[in-house]
Amino acid sequence: MMLPSRVRIFEVGARDGLQNEQQMVPVDVKVELIERLMDAGVSAIETGSFVSPKWVPQMADTAEVMAKLPARNDVIYSVLTPNMQGYEGAVAAKADEIEIFTAASELFNKRNINCTIAESLERFAPVMAAAKAAGIPVRASVSCALGSPFGDEIRPETVAEVAKKVYDMGCYEVSLADTIGVGTPGRTREVIEAVAGVIPLDVIGVHFHDTYGQALANYLAALQSGVARFDSSVAGLGGCPYAPGATGNVATEDVVYMLDGMGIESGIDLTSLVKTAWFISDHLGRPPASRVARALKTKLG
Ligand code: HMG
Ligand code: MG
Secondary structure, eight states, X not given: OOOOSBOEEEEOIIIIIGGGOSSOOOHHHHHHHHHHHHHTTOOEEEEEEOSOTTTOGGGTTHHHHHHHXXXXXXXXXXXXXXXXXXXXXXXXTTOSEEEEEEESOHHHHXXXXXXXXXXXXXHHHHHHHXXXXXXXXXXXXXXXXXXXXXXXXXOHHHHHHHHHHHHHTTOSXXXXXXXXXXXXXXXXXXXXXXXXXXXXXXXXXXXXXXXXXOHHHHHHHHXXXXXXXXXXXXXXXXXXXXXXXXXXXXXXXXXXXXXXXXXXXXXXXXXXXXXXXXXXXXXXXXXXXXXXXXXXXXXXX
């Protein structure tokens, strides 16, 4: 079994995390969160999304957040874009990369972005063309890769089919998302294997919500399958307003603790990260979901 010596961590707390909070988080708090993450060594950050403010009001201030972020050559600011309107917002905000998002579940896609999987790909075609012309890298997210909130069966072959379509459109990374955190390590391996049968293993990423407490185990299964691209969320924040029952993502602190213990580099300083988890959690008025952040709190003073 060959484990990677280094992984890329894509931090989703400021988007996936804060999109699912009942309370609106002020722009300055979002900016401070992102700055603290960068100070901790995080180099790929999802800073928000350019989606309809009627659908996700928590992300309506993404342009304001981006305008206050420092220009950094060593950090990628990435945003979610469901269509051309979102793409234009992302370009105006000087995003370094964008993320298109679809699903392996028709039912979820309809609830989340109000179209079929095929229609979503049609919407992405002009986005991909414009991004290519502008030299903006695009990653893709495929939701419900390990299960759907609406009871429809998700076959690994369906995930592979959607992953191949977005890869063939020109995405440099395809992130397989367990939107409602139902996956287990065996299924994780099976889906990665199916997807790796149709696109290169080194472009596959994973995004695990931790609803059933399986996310870190699935993370390890993905590592053992040769994946080196991982999403995670500071303090374990997260969820999707259109995925009933989904809780937060695997916490970046838990992931970095595990990677440090395994001698796998992430470039992130655990102590600074844990302080950042407490910074945003104190703002939200509850402790971090992360076990590591809670365990290390007393040691930080
Ligand atoms: P629609 O209503 O079908 O869109 O929504 P439309 O094209 O008919 O336009 C309707 C209105 O939306 C118009 O405004 C448009 O201007 C506006 P009006 O004339 O009524 O005032 N609109 C927009 N406004 C701002 N930015 C845009 C935009 N596009 C249209 N980009 C739409 C379709 C995709 C817009 C909507 O369904 C939407 O915004 N959905 C986003 C849902 C979302 O953000 N979900 C959470 C993120 S995905 C996620 O969390 C999963 C992930 O973490 C992986 C995982 O865990 O599975 C990535
Ligand atoms: Mg998510």
